Amino acid sequence: xxxxxxxxxxxxxxxxxxxxxxxxxxxxxxxxxxxxxxxxxxxxxxxxxxxxxxxxxxxxxxxxxxxxxxxxxxxxxxxxxxxxxxxxxxxxxxxxxxxxxxxxxxxxxxxxxxxxxxxxxxxxxxxxxxxxxxxxxxxxxxxxxxxxxxxxxxxxxxxxxxxxxxxxxxxxxxxxxxxxxxxxxxxxxxxxxxxxxxxxxxxxxxxxxxxxxxxxxxxxxxxxxxxxxxxxxxxxxxxxxxxxxxxxxxxxxxxxxxxxxxxxxxxxxxxxxxxxxxxxxxxxxxxxxxxxxxxxxxxxxxxxxxxxxxxxxxxxxxxxxxxxxxxxxxxxxxxxxxxxxxxxxxxx
Amino acid sequence: xxxxxxxxxxxxxxxxxxxxxxxxxxxxxxxxxxxxxxxxxxxxxxxxxxxxxxxxxxxxxxxxxxxxxxxxxxxxxxxxxxxxxxxxxxxxxxxxxxxxxxxxxxxxxxxxxxxxxxxxxxxxxxxxxxxxxxxxxxxxxxxxxxxxxxxxxxxxxxxxxxxxxxxxxxxxxxxxxxxxxxxxxxxxxxxxxxxxxxxxxxxxxxxxxxxxxxxxxxxxxxxxxxxxxxxxxxxxxxxxxxxxxxxxxxxxxxxxxxxxxxxxxxxxxxxxxxxxxxxxxxxxxxxxxxxxxxxxxxxxxxxxxxxxxxxxxxxxxxxxxxxxxxxxxxxxxxxxxxxxxxxxxxxxxxxxxxxxxxxxxxxxxxxxxxxxxxxxxxxxxxxxxxxxxxxxxxxxxxxxxxxxxxxxxxxxxxxxxxxxxxxxxxxxxxxxxxxxxxxxxxxxxxxxxxxxxxxxxxxxxxxxxxxxxxxxxxxxxxxxxxxxxxxxxxxxxxxxxxxxxxxxxxxxxxxxxxxxxxxxxxxxxxxxxxxxxxxx
Numbered sequence: 001x002x003x004x005x006x007x008x009x010x011x012x013x014x015x016x017x018x019x020x021x022x023x024x025x026x027x028x029x030x031x032x033x034x035x036x037x038x039x040x041x042x043x044x045x046x047x048x049x050x051x052x053x054x055x056x057x058x059x060x061x062x063x064x065x066x067x068x069x070x071x072x073x074x075x076x077x078x079x080x081x082x083x084x085x086x087x088x089x090x091x092x093x094x095x096x097x098x099x100x101x102x103x104x105x106x107x108x109x110x111x112x113x114x115x116x117x118x119x120x121x122x123x124x125x126x127x128x129x130x131x132x133x134x135x136x137x138x139x140x141x142x143x144x145x146x147x148x149x150x151x152x153x154x155x156x157x158x159x160x161x162x163x164x165x166x167x168x169x170x171x172x173x174x175x176x177x178x179x180x181x182x183x184x185x186x187x188x189x190x191x192x193x194x195x196x197x198x199x200x201x202x203x204x205x206x207x208x209x210x211x212x213x214x215x216x217x218x219x220x221x222x223x224x225x226x227x228x229x230x231x232x233x234x235x236x237x238x239x240x241x242x243x244x245x246x247x248x249x250x251x252x253x254x255x256x257x258x259x260x261x262x263x264x265x266x267x268x269x270x271x272x273x274x275x276x277x278x279x280x281x282x283x284x285x286x287x288x289x290x291x292x293x294x295x296x297x298x299x300x301x302x303x304x305x306x307x308x309x310x311x312x313x314x315x316x317x318x319x320x321x322x323x324x325x326x327x328x329x330x331x332x333x334x335x336x337x338x339x340x341x342x343x344x345x346x347x348x
Numbered sequence: 349x350x351x352x353x354x355x356x357x358x359x360x361x362x363x364x365x366x367x368x369x370x371x372x373x374x375x376x377x378x379x380x381x382x383x384x385x386x387x388x389x390x391x392x393x394x395x396x397x398x399x400x401x402x403x404x405x406x407x408x409x410x411x412x413x414x415x416x417x418x419x420x421x422x423x424x425x426x427x428x429x430x431x432x433x434x435x436x437x438x439x440x441x442x443x444x445x446x447x448x449x450x451x452x453x454x455x456x457x458x459x460x461x462x463x464x465x466x467x468x469x470x471x472x473x474x475x476x477x478x479x480x481x482x483x484x485x486x487x488x489x490x491x492x493x494x495x496x497x498x499x500x501x502x503x504x505x506x507x508x509x510x511x512x513x514x515x516x517x518x519x520x521x522x523x524x525x526x527x528x529x530x531x532x533x534x535x536x537x538x539x540x541x542x543x544x545x546x547x548x549x550x551x552x553x554x555x556x557x558x559x560x561x562x563x564x565x566x567x568x569x570x571x572x573x574x575x576x577x578x579x580x581x582x583x584x585x586x587x588x589x590x591x592x593x594x595x596x597x598x599x600x601x602x603x604x605x606x607x608x609x610x611x612x613x614x615x616x617x618x619x620x621x622x623x624x625x626x627x628x629x630x631x632x633x634x635x636x637x638x639x640x641x642x643x644x645x646x647x648x649x650x651x652x653x654x655x656x657x658x659x660x661x662x663x664x665x666x667x668x669x670x671x672x673x674x675x676x677x678x679x680x681x682x683x684x685x686x687x688x689x690x691x692x693x694x695x696x697x698x699x700x701x702x703x704x705x706x707x708x709x710x711x712x713x714x715x716x717x718x719x720x721x722x723x724x725x726x727x728x729x730x731x732x733x734x735x736x737x738x739x740x741x742x743x744x745x746x747x748x749x750x751x752x753x754x755x756x757x758x759x760x761x762x763x764x765x766x767x768x769x770x771x772x773x774x775x776x777x778x779x780x781x782x783x784x785x786x787x788x789x790x791x792x793x794x795x796x797x798x799x800x801x802x803x804x805x806x807x808x809x810x811x812x813x814x815x816x817x818x819x820x821x822x823x824x825x826x827x828x829x830x831x832x833x834x835x836x837x838x839x840x841x842x843x844x845x846x847x848x849x850x851x852x853x854x855x856x857x858x859x860x861x862x863x864x865x866x867x868x869x870x871x872x873x874x875x876x877x878x879x880x881x882x883x884x
Binding site: 045097102302310 | 402572573574611765
């Protein structure tokens with residue numbers, strides 16, 4: 001029994017390792033493509049950064065040297081690879097700091113927001129989808145459809161501004177939308193970078209509450225946008241499962257209705273939902289730029305966008321590489337989850 | 349036993365909710381004494397001049413650093429104050445004098461002046477700071493050079509409290525340059541202690557640390573520069589103590605969020621709100637908006653004078669006769685600012701001030717005839733401007749497109765992302781631009797030197813007029829005011845005759861603040877200076 005168990009664990013580990021290895025060429029491709037794209041795009045970073053009216057060619061040259069733009073392109077790429085191998089992602093001109101530091105500091109902010117948004121969305125969308133599937137064509141079903149259409153068709157910055165207007169400006173319930181913490185709150189010691197967790201570790205309830213109250217509106221904005229696909233997928237998948245033979249059999253043998261729905265139908269219906277959640281998570285993480293901007297959220301999306309507008313190469317390359325890596329990991333986690341939900345699925 | 353009625357219960361519940369949503373943070377100063385400034389940028393370099401610092405950093409650094417001298421201020425037409433280029437007063441120094449021949453500037457230090465760490469300000473510190481400004485790879489170097497200060501040899505310590513700056517020739521811009529943010533006074537002992545062999549002027553260290561003597565000290569700064577808290581330096585000797593004990597500088601990237609914060613009373617000052625929020629803020633209770641015309645600012649339609657077809661002055665002139673100036677001013681500038689197109693002079697202007705209203709005459713038929721005569725009928729030409737200035741230039745470009753169609757010129761509008769636009773302007777490949785800019789110093793010869801002469805990117809029109817090139821070096825060092833005026837008048841009339849750019853309007857600086865905030869001053873940098881502000 002134990003031998004069989006460890007053999008199973010070993011093959012699972014092998015599967016994970018294999019998956020990670022096979023992702024390497026894809027990552028390299030992303031890296032090379034971003035590198036070339038950034039340099040092919042029009043815009044001279046040096047003339048953008050040196051904007052003093054009296055600055056001349058000499059200042060431009062200094063900035064070009066500092067950005068490594070004075071070498072031929074292939075050499076620049078080789079230098080870039082060499083630096084990457086030592087964990088050096090370059091220095092961001094927009095902040096004057098190493099890109100790694102910037103990303104490490106900002107990624108938890110984006111992750112916290114995305115996870116909170118996704119959690120909210122799943123918590124609302126899955127029950128709503130299930131209920132809609134149980135009574136297709138009912139008033140509730142149509143209600144869910146209307147809300148989903150509204151949520152998905154409102155751009156996130158519009159719904160974000162709307163929420164700010166209602167809950168901050170008009171009702172005064174929400175704190176001012178200026179980032180993760182009240183300016184007067186002292187941030188807890190950074191352990192995970194997730195403020196909610198770090199505050200708990202530090203036992204600082206006031207700050208925990210402050211960061212939670214600031215997380216609510218942006219998380220709701222993100223959730224509004226993602227409830228739609230999740231609820232629709234849940235409903236569709238649930239409808240298919242409910243008409244399948246094993247559910248009819250379960251009903252026929254007289255199992256309690258809730259047990260049929262939750263244990264047999266829902267579990268089987270969840271697989272596409274998990275798949276979609278995985279890709280939604282990755283998309284949310286990279287694409288929540290607008291939410292981050294509206295709520296002054298110090299996340300990676302905004303960082304990359306600002307860098308892109310300034311033709312600041314290093315942060316954009318670092319960001320894309322980070323996102324690609326996260327994508328690989330999320331897909332892996334999704335596959336592992338399949339195995340948990342449905343034992344017939346295995347990694348290999 | 350106490351009886352509750354419904355109203356009391358509801359009020360208690362409301363109070364509990366309010367209390368719960370406001371965590372009890374230790375507030376050292378009350379809200380009254382705190383100024384919260386919101387802007388769309390971040391403060392990335394504490395010490396001015398850093399080549400990688402954000403633009404916003406430059407003006408913000410004035411609140412932390414002192415200069416030897418500063419500009420005075422006078423009441424401005426739109427309410428509030430504006431800086432006075434003609435008045436220079438001591439800031440860190442106690443007094444200063446200029447020798448009769450204009451060659452030696454002498455600064456006497458205030459023995460009571462202290463750095464933030466409590467050590468006294470010495471003549472050695474001043475010399476080191478100016479040496480750094482002319483030697484280190486920062487923006488200061490070229491700025492000070494524009495006032496003939498280029499070498500450490502020019503800066504001498506006479507005794508413990510006296511420093512002199514010697515100029516190779518009298519230069520009207522030497523002293524104003526020392527009053528500007530690119531000549532900050534730095535605690536040399538502290539800076540040197542943090543310098544490295546590769547970085548002898550401590551540029552890296554001074555990016556995130558201040559070695560200063562100014563009115564505010566940096567209490568806290570987030571690594572990305574989005575949140576900075578300043579505390580008043582109670583020992584400041586550079587001027588009257590500021591009204592606000594604490595200043596919060598916060599980066600809020602979304603313009604409409606900044607406007608909402610102001611309306612709600614959570615922010616006290618904002619200088620970069622969007623034009624669409626202007627009306628809302630002006631109408632809002634508890635918020636006031638002050639508009640001040642920028643002395644040396646301009647918005648203009650710029651021609652590339654070195655490239656066909658605009659190397660033909662006739663074509664440039666024709667276009668200047670066909671533009672709907674009034675409509676552009678009303679829609680693109682919202683009728684705010686000063687008109688730069690309704691001058692009435694002929695031949696020579698009444699003053700040498702520039703930018704000033706140019707006497708363009710609108711005559712569509714004559715313009716059309718001129719275009720045809722010069723053989724440009726049926727011309728198609730792109731018009732570039734940057735996304736960052738699209739608020740003003742979208743309507744302006746559309747109006748220009750419509751107007752030029754009437755004289756047989758087709759305009760293709762090219763709205764271009766900022767970095768790409770910067771590259772086009774530097775390479776000088778665009779035939780026609782809409783541009784808005786300003787010279788830091790409102791001195792006509794300085795304006796011409798930057799915007800209408802030489803081969804820097806700021807000479808948007810690439811105009812190379814031999815007469816202008818001849819006058820400029822003379823005007824710069826001309827000590828006699830009447831002679832200087834004569835030369836600048838000539839410059840202005842040349843710019844009118846040759847039309848390297850069509851002047852449209854002089855933009856205003858718009859500042860929105862809480863009703864009670866007093867003492868707002870528009871400085872040469874158009875950024876925030878918290879030192880003169882107070883709450884009534």
